[in-house]
Amino acid sequence: MLTQTGLISLAEVTDLNQLKLELSEVPAIDVGDYIEDLPEERRAIAFRLLNKGKATEVFEYLEPDVREALIGSLNDGQVHQLIEEMSPDDRAELFDELPAGVVRRLIQGLSLAERHATAMILGYPEGTAGRVMTTEYVRLQEGLTVLQALEKIRRLDRDKETIYYAYVTDNNRKLRSVVSLRQLLFSLPDAQIQDIASDRLIRVRTDTPQEEAAQVMMRYDLIAVPVVDSEDRLVGIVTIDDMVDVLEEEATEDIQKIAGVTGGDESSLSPPLQKLRNRLPWLLGIMGLYIGASSSISPFQSTIAKVPVLAVVMPLFSNTGGTVGIQALTVTIRSLGVGEVTPEDTWEILKRELQAGLGTAFSLGGTMVLLSLIWTKPEERWVALVAGVVMSINSLVAVTLGTLLPIGLKRLNLDPALVSGPLVTTMLDTIGFILFLTMITVSLNILGAPV
Amino acid sequence: MLTQTGLISLAEVTDLNQLKLELSEVPAIDVGDYIEDLPEERRAIAFRLLNKGKATEVFEYLEPDVREALIGSLNDGQVHQLIEEMSPDDRAELFDELPAGVVRRLIQGLSLAERHATAMILGYPEGTAGRVMTTEYVRLQEGLTVLQALEKIRRLDRDKETIYYAYVTDNNRKLRSVVSLRQLLFSLPDAQIQDIASDRLIRVRTDTPQEEAAQVMMRYDLIAVPVVDSEDRLVGIVTIDDMVDVLEEEATEDIQKIAGVTGGDESSLSPPLQKLRNRLPWLLGIMGLYIGASSSISPFQSTIAKVPVLAVVMPLFSNTGGTVGIQALTVTIRSLGVGEVTPEDTWEILKRELQAGLGTAFSLGGTMVLLSLIWTKPEERWVALVAGVVMSINSLVAVTLGTLLPIGLKRLNLDPALVSGPLVTTMLDTIGFILFLTMITVSLNILGAPV
Known part of the structure; x- marks a missing residue:
């Protein structure tokens, strides 16, 4: 949709020479989009209209499955020329995608120099500078x-x-x-x-x-x-240009991991099955972990039966506390991701987060007391106070976890974004519920608070 | 910490000529970091050691407050030369930060051509290409x-x-x-x-x-x-180089808005007060909105007193449903943000999200039933079934909201990331709780389910 150039559809083409001229003047990436939008049987026709240099460029922009199909429909000479002309880094990427048998055949067609350049790049692990570099300098x-x-x-x-x-x-x-x-x-x-x-x-x-x-x-x-x-x-x-793509991919991955979407960069238009594969494991994992939070509530069922307003108040501090944690988590992960901070800055970061966190704890605790008063009966007013105290403590725990967990992973040389938002909310809920219900039960049974 | 060059501290310098030579050879951004790390009174000393061209470059990398202080400690001739040499886009950015009085004085010292170039750039709204362009081409x-x-x-x-x-x-x-x-x-x-x-x-x-x-x-x-x-x-x-910065800022803003952090790109090392300002409004807003969710539970207090296991089960589907919503929301916002999709793709996106959502609904509903059986007494087993049904429905509502809300904002030419995660979880909780508690109450009171 950012295409700045319009192309006619191949179906309307009466003059192939006219199309050939058009294709030679349009940027390669737009030609790539054009070819991808064509019905499969027409793609090779359009592709053969491109001159040698353009064909290589366009080929580099095509989606993996379209490339593979094209390799199948062009003759061997055309394919070898195409592969030979590609830059070594793009060729290495292509070889990663293709079936091993096809790659073997393609490598045999390469000149010695190009074969050597490709082998070298493929020798470096994915995600390193060696793998994305070009040897054409x-x-x-x-x-x-x-x-x-x-x-x-x-x-x-x-x-x-x-x-x-x-x-x-x-x-x-x-x-x-x-x-x-x-x-x-x-x-x-x-x-x-x-x-x-x-x-x-x-x-x-x-x-x-x-x-x-x-x-x-x-x-x-x-x-x-x-x-x-x-x-x-x-x-x-x-x-x-390769690095801009890396930065965008990394940002997308970070965003999605925080939200509990794994598997690299998912697009809105990714196939439903891929979406399900990227998301379901996290959801089931989170539900599994949440057994802890729910089980921590279960022993207090008699307390809840006595003071059912607890069921009204608990989701409120769970939702709010979770948001506090995700805020801190997100800022920390992003700052680590763009290289603004390193694990050496841990104490400075934590100090600032806790200073801000004190303000948050105070404000949210107060608001919690006020809001809880809406739903508590006059004799239950003390519940509002307990809810306020727990909200404050939960806020401080939230910023601490949201800050230290990703930094801890980074220290272990793991990806900080592995601590996703749902993981933090699950931990916070477990801590908050146990704290709240224990305080309420103690108030009821030991201090003899009224209901 | 990405600095590839080491510089000695000014305190250790015995030979200013040696330092001058060092500074002339190190990249401008590293010199900028070096000057920022110096005690305030020494910054101007180090800065005056730079030659004309380098001084301008370094100045462009300094933090706003450091720049302002430097302008105060250099003499008028030095300042005017510095400002005159800056590129028009960086100069426009500087003028945005400085007090109006200082800007007026600086503008008067500019040559007519540079004054014109700066005025033109400042004439374009922030966030447009006109504002970040340079007139030096x-x-x-x-x-x-x-x-x-x-x-x-x-x-x-x-x-x-x-x-x-x-x-x-x-x-x-x-x-x-x-x-x-x-x-x-x-x-x-x-x-x-x-x-x-x-x-x-x-x-x-x-x-x-x-x-x-x-x-x-x-x-x-x-x-x-x-x-x-x-x-x-x-x-x-x-x-x-300017665009790479724009992409990074936009990604950070998107990530942080989804997490409920406003005010542009916050860093881990931002001042605590700024952190509080960026986050507290969202938290209070979310708590305010949550009055709806909690109030929707309140009328059902007698139901909860009868079936306290509800308080054990409700947080589980609230946490899980919220995660489903945030997953869809994040993928949608990011796809819109990088321009992979536009509002025209709405139905195609929704179709794919719902197809994946059906799989999610089925799996999570089933898991919900199984998990609920852990906490329900034998005569309450029917509660687990209701919880499973609500979990399934909630999952489908979650992907629908997570997809349609940001696209809707985009259609209205607003920022899709305005629908933050906590907003979605609050909406989902309200819908889920009402649905669940109504179904349970109907089962109890009208269908006569046992407890």
């Missing part, structure tokens, strides 16, 4: 002049994913410095590149997690960052 | 050759924020086409730029919301997008 040898560097780029680097940074390496491919195309363009032709290049350069390693690479690029406003191996040899670059 | 007149274009860029565009795209305009500044520096570099020097430039170019308007501009850039993998006025005249460009 501009490398300059130390010792060139600006003019020589520009000539080299003009001659040899036409196909590189970005030419806006060039990386300078020594004879062992060790990364020494970086020079931007901008610097090359604004320098005198006979200047030495090592004189204008910067050797304080930002780099990530092949095993750097992709979110961290994205955050580094964001911090330093880079459109590409070099990736080096354990011996500081340059092996690839990560470009900003 | 490369513009080429139609009719130039590649060589002339490169010469023009080399001579006149040294200060432009990005030189990697050049925009071609006609005599009336109307945007005609775009050519990348890459294309210029790989073309023959005497080619006409209009022959290599693309006239199918992606553009946004000054009043395009910033999230939409960010999504367009993401879709088309652009590192800059031109901004045009209502008459299609080029007035600025938006660059990818």
